[in-house]
Amino acid sequence: MTTADPLYRTQPYARSAAGRIVGLTPEGGLVAEPALFYPQGGGQPGDSGWIDWAGGRVPVAATLKGADGAPVLVPASPVPLPPVGAEVTLHLDWDRRHSHMRVHTALHLLSVVIPLPVTGGQIAAGKGRLDFDMPESPADVAALETALNTLIARDLPVTDDWITDAELAANPGLVKTMSVQPPTGQGRVRLVRIGLGPDQIDLQPCGGTHVARTAEIGRVAIGKIEKKGRINRRVTLTLED
Numbered sequence: 001m002t003t004a005d006p007l008y009r010t011q012p013y014a015r016s017a018a019g020r021i022v023g024l025t026p027e028g029g030l031v032a033e034p035a036l037f038y039p040q041g042g043g044q045p046g047d048s049g050w051i052d053w054a055g056g057r058v059p060v061a062a063t064l065k066g067a068d069g070a071p072v073l074v075p076a077s078p079v080p081l082p083p084v085g086a087e088v089t090l091h092l093d094w095d096r097r098h099s100h101m102r103v104h105t106a107l108h109l110l111s112v113v114i115p116l117p118v119t120g121g122q123i124a125a126g127k128g129r130l131d132f133d134m135p136e137s138p139a140d141v142a143a144l145e146t147a148l149n150t151l152i153a154r155d156l157p158v159t160d161d162w163i164t165d166a167e168l169a170a171n172p173g174l175v176k177t178m179s180v181q182p183p184t185g186q187g188r189v190r191l192v193r194i195g196l197g198p199d200q201i202d203l204q205p206c207g208g209t210h211v212a213r214t215a216e217i218g219r220v221a222i223g224k225i226e227k228k229g230r231i232n233r234r235v236t237l238t239l240e241d
Contacts, residue, residue: 008035008047009160014092015091015092015094017036017090018088018089018090020085020086020087021088022084024081024083024084025072028074028081029073030072030073030081030082032051035070036090037092038071038097038100039072043121043208044104044123044209045062045124046063048062048063048092049092051088054087055080055082055086057079058073058075058079060073060076061076062074095125096125098211099125099126100208102211102239103123103124103125103237103239104209105211106128106148106217107121107237108192108210109151110130110148110235111130112151112201112202113147114144117133119131120232123208126238127236127237128237129234130234131232131234131235132232132233134231135231137227138225141222145222148237152217153214154214156194156196156213157194157195158192158193158210158212159193160190160192161191162188164188167189174191174205175204190206191204192205192208192210218239219239219240220237220238220239221237224236
């Protein structure tokens with residue numbers, strides 16, 4: 001781990017952390033270390049929660065990515081803010097974050113059972129969707145749902161790895177999304193892998209948070225497939241528990 005590695009990536013199951021305020025934005029946002037809160041990006045909402053400090057509690061409504069890439073915590077109400085240098089305790093709204101983790105991993109699996117280019121996507125608590133370059137809707141949505149839940153039930157490990165920008169450029173097939181390209185320019189790109197060795201079923205660039213094993217997703221349901229343009233189809237899934 002380097003000092004630049006955010007806690008939401010190295011320890012995605014951490015629900016709280018002792019930290020300090022390292023910056024304030026002109027808009028009233030807070031920058032804290034370590035970076036426990038995931039900033040909105042890649043279709044995944046930013047985390048919410050709260051900050052405790054000697055002067056009280058600051059509810060956090062959202063987390064955005066600042067100009068330098070650091071997560072900026074957006075207060076939910078106009079309360080006194082801790083100054084730069086203040087010692088704080090960061091707390092996630094864990095149920096919301098964990099729901100995002102489950103949905104995000106499920107969407108990776110959805111891109112396995114529907115092996116078509118992805119044109120967009122969005123994650124929310126308890127549900128998510130992917131848009132596909134899909135001229136015709138699948139004839140048997142129930143079969144897709146069964147295939148997706150079968151993959152989930154295999155309880156495959158979800159791990160990550162890193163490759164260089166050059167390695168990604170040499171392997172363009174790793175990128176499934178047509179509308180959003182993985183961030184490059186930092187020298188390396190994070191890959192999320194589902195399954196290991198001969199059981200590997202997916203590998204793609206992703207900066208979001210994920211569960212450690214697919215069975216943690218639980219059973220999901222695929223909703224109505226909607227037409228969104230001439231060749232785009234939107235597939236929505238929801239967590240059933």
